Amino acid sequence: MSNTEDHKEKGVYELGYLILPSIPEENVSEVVTRLKTIVTSAGGLEIASEDPFKMDLAYTMSKVVGARKYVVKDAYIGWMKFEVEPEAVPSMQNEVKAVDEVLRFLLIKAPRETAFTFEGARKALEEAAAPKEAQTPESGATIEPSA
Amino acid sequence: MTKQSYLQENHIDYIDYKDVATLERYLTPHARIQGRKRSGISAAHQRSLATAVKRARFMGLLSYIVQ
Numbered sequence: 001m002s003n004t005e006d007h008k009e010k011g012v013y014e015l016g017y018l019i020l021p022s023i024p025e026e027n028v029s030e031v032v033t034r035l036k037t038i039v040t041s042a043g044g045l046e047i048a049s050e051d052p053f054k055m056d057l058a059y060t061m062s063k064v065v066g067a068r069k070y071v072v073k074d075a076y077i078g079w080m081k082f083e084v085e086p087e088a089v090p091s092m093q094n095e096v097k098a099v100d101e102v103l104r105f106l107l108i109k110a111p112r113e114t115a116f117t118f119e120g121a122r123k124a125l126e127e128a129a130a131p132k133e134a135q136t137p138e139s140g141a142t143i144e145p146s147a
Numbered sequence: 148m149t150k151q152s153y154l155q156e157n158h159i160d161y162i163d164y165k166d167v168a169t170l171e172r173y174l175t176p177h178a179r180i181q182g183r184k185r186s187g188i189s190a191a192h193q194r195s196l197a198t199a200v201k202r203a204r205f206m207g208l209l210s211y212i213v214q
Contacts, residue, residue: 016164016165016206018206018207055207057207058204058207058208058209058210059207059210059211061207075207077206077207077208079165104205104206104207106164106202106205106206108202110161111160111161115159115161115163116163116165116166118165121165121166121167121168125168
């Protein structure tokens with residue numbers, strides 16, 4: 001029956017990841033492309049993503065790679081959202097786990113619409129801070145002539 | 148009129164674990180999740196809030212504990 005094909009409905013997933021800070025900034029994009037190939041090779045179709053940037057972690061994390069133990073206080077954080085068949089997700093999870101450069105990752109179901117981005121949050125923060133800064137020089141200027 | 152929660156006012160249906168600013172509104176000073184009495188959000192939102200906070204903690208966006 002054609003119904004069997006209908007049952008293979010794709011789901012929207014989000015892969016959030018932390019990349020070890022010991023990797024130089026110019027090589028981070030290589031790790032991201034490797035993660036993207038894991039997604040696309042599993043039949044994933046990218047919907048949205050945000051490139052990683054360096055962020056201070058809320059607590060120290062550690063990861064053992066071979067004989068080395070990395071204890072880190074910061075990491076590059078990024079995410080990508082894609083559409084994929086649910087059957088492909090467990091194997092994708094294993095593949096991401098095998099990437100040495102990835103400190104931690106989170107593969108979850110997500111809504112299709114992207115309401116939040118780090119970039120947008122940063123801008124909102126700047127906008128919230130900017131009016132205050134704009135007001136203080138003005139108020140400073142008004143005080144000067146009176147004085 | 149009943150008071151609307153922050154989530155309703157801002158039309159947040161899905162609480163994203165990356166949205167630390169929103170999540171922090173619902174944490175106590177010790178970084179525990181506020182109870183429903185204090186948060187005042189719907190039961191469905193409270194459940195998704197708990198999931199989002201736990202995800203954010205795992206990803207190092209929020210701390211597990213503040214002493």
